[in-house]
Amino acid sequence: MKKIGIMGGTFDPIHYGHLMTAEAVRDEYKMEQVIFIPAANPPHKAGLTITPAIHRFNMTLLATCSNPYFKVSDIEMRRKGPSYTIDTVYELIKAYENDTEFYFITGADAVQELPTWDRIEELLNICQFIAATRQGCIPDVDAIKKHFGTLGEKRIHRLATPELEISSTDIRNRLKKGYSIKYILPEAVEQYIRKEHLYLT
Ligand code: ATP
Numbered sequence: 001m002k003k004i005g006i007m008g009g010t011f012d013p014i015h016y017g018h019l020m021t022a023e024a025v026r027d028e029y030k031m032e033q034v035i036f037i038p039a040a041n042p043p044h045k046a047g048l049t050i051t052p053a054i055h056r057f058n059m060t061l062l063a064t065c066s067n068p069y070f071k072v073s074d075i076e077m078r079r080k081g082p083s084y085t086i087d088t089v090y091e092l093i094k095a096y097e098n099d100t101e102f103y104f105i106t107g108a109d110a111v112q113e114l115p116t117w118d119r120i121e122e123l124l125n126i127c128q129f130i131a132a133t134r135q136g137c138i139p140d141v142d143a144i145k146k147h148f149g150t151l152g153e154k155r156i157h158r159l160a161t162p163e164l165e166i167s168s169t170d171i172r173n174r175l176k177k178g179y180s181i182k183y184i185l186p187e188a189v190e191q192y193i194r195k196e197h198l199y200l201t
């Protein structure tokens with residue numbers, strides 16, 4: 001079976017936390033590819049102001065182009081309405097051969113929210129989950145696995161990664177206040193942000 005990773009997120013903007021996590025999982029699981037999918041209308045961020053999807057897509061492209069295993073998809077940008085992962089995974093299953101297994105990659109915070117995801121039990125049946133968390137977060141992931149019973153035990157996995165203390169929220173705040181964002185995201189992404197005057201207000 002071929003393994004394909006899915007790295008979903010708002011990527012507003014993408015940073016080294018996302019990139020390092022995706023690469024660590026790809027390497028450990030020997031995946032053929034990791035597809036970064038910027039969410040057009042993330043349901044859990046409804047009501048919040050987010051940067052137009054085209055900018056988030058472009059930044060994700062710039063950040064990932066040096067890694068031959070990374071790919072960026074506009075699959076959620078082409079769909080109207082809230083970006084539900086389950087709709088995305090069904091589309092991917094249709095587009096790929098039958099011998100492909102999909103793994104959705106999340107960080108420690110996102111895996112905690114799984115019980116609130118749309119049609120989550122159905123999603124767990126068609127796609128496995130890998131929670132990349134630092135050593136100390138084991139009990140949290142165990143609790144989520146237990147929450148889903150046997151399905152959770154079989155389909156949710158955990159990989160210890162040296163989690164970076166980076167978030168897009170922090171980057172946006174830094175830009176608003178005029179602080180440096182060097183060394184927390186790729187240089188090309190910073191150049192894009194400056195060129196397009198993003199995150200100034
Ligand atoms: P925001 O602060 O706007 O919520 P974010 O930095 O959390 O942004 P998202 O786009 O919300 O980024 O997250 C996409 C995915 O990346 C989620 O699964 C999240 O858990 C994971 N992630 C975010 N930051 C890190 C990090 N520093 N290390 C590992 N995973 C991360």
Ligand code: MG
Pocket residue numbers: 109
């Ligand atoms: Mg987040």
